[in-house]
Amino acid sequence: MRLHKTSLPGCLFVEPTWHKDVRGCLVKGFQASVFAELGLNSTFNESYYSVSNRNVLRGMHFQMPPHQHAKIVSCLSGEIYDVIVDLRIGSPTFCKTESFYLSGASPNAIYIPSGCAHGFYTLSAEAMIHYLVSTEWDATADFGINWASVDTPWPLSRQPIVSERDHSFPAIAEFSSPFVFERESEMKR
Numbered sequence: 001m002r003l004h005k006t007s008l009p010g011c012l013f014v015e016p017t018w019h020k021d022v023r024g025c026l027v028k029g030f031q032a033s034v035f036a037e038l039g040l041n042s043t044f045n046e047s048y049y050s051v052s053n054r055n056v057l058r059g060m061h062f063q064m065p066p067h068q069h070a071k072i073v074s075c076l077s078g079e080i081y082d083v084i085v086d087l088r089i090g091s092p093t094f095c096k097t098e099s100f101y102l103s104g105a106s107p108n109a110i111y112i113p114s115g116c117a118h119g120f121y122t123l124s125a126e127a128m129i130h131y132l133v134s135t136e137w138d139a140t141a142d143f144g145i146n147w148a149s150v151d152t153p154w155p156l157s158r159q160p161i162v163s164e165r166d167h168s169f170p171a172i173a174e175f176s177s178p179f180v181f182e183r184e185s186e187m188k189r
Contacts, residue, residue: 001034003111008086008098009181010113012040014072018107027107029074030132040111041070044132049076052122052129057160059119060085060145060169065178067141069134071118074109075102078127080120083152085145085172088115091181095172097152104128115179119147121154144169 002015018027035042052058060083063069073082082100086093100110102120104127112118120129147154147162149171154160 001031006098008084008093009091011084011098011116012111014109014111016107016109029109030072041134044134046133046136049128049130052127054122054125055158055161056122057147057162059147060117060150061119062117062143063138063141064143067135067138068114070114071112072109072132073112073118074130075104076128076130077104078124079103080122080127081155082110082120084112085117085150087117087177088179088181089177097150099152117145121160145172145175146170
């Protein structure tokens with residue numbers, strides 16, 4: 001497993017170990033000891049997946065404290081444009097974005113530290129996205145910022161399909177962040 005730094009502190013591009021042959025492939029998407037060695041959160045308490053059709057845009061989601069969580073996001077099938085926004089006050093990349101193309105054809109993933117918003121746009125006919133999160137989902141802490149207010153070049157082929165809830169989130173400029181950047185313990189949550 002290889003972990004690569006991105007422009008956002010604590011956000012990592014994950015190249016898992018995988019083996020492919022005539023039968024198909026086997027992917028090791030997470031190994032607790034590797035994450036723990038690097039001081040990353042290695043305890044994940046919930047796993048879920050979503051299936052989205054072409055042109056669906058989901059995001060930009062996160063959980064508010066004290067239920068904030070780190071995530072590992074991977075695309076199991078299809079292809080997406082994945083976006084992370086740093087919402088941690090004091091971070092050198094506060095309100096900046098990082099984007100990635102994730103695909104089921106290549107088992108890469110993104111490690112997203114707590115205090116960052118996450119969203120994606122579906123490029124293929126259908127895409128299945130898998131999430132590992134360090135805290136359980138809490139409806140009272142579930143929140144987001146409006147996708148259209150983040151500075152990223154969304155590769156939209158037409159008007160995206162967005163839920164009413166995601167449209168209703170405040171713009172990033174109107175959001176008062178409760179997250180604080182902490183260099184030493186940032187990756188442990």
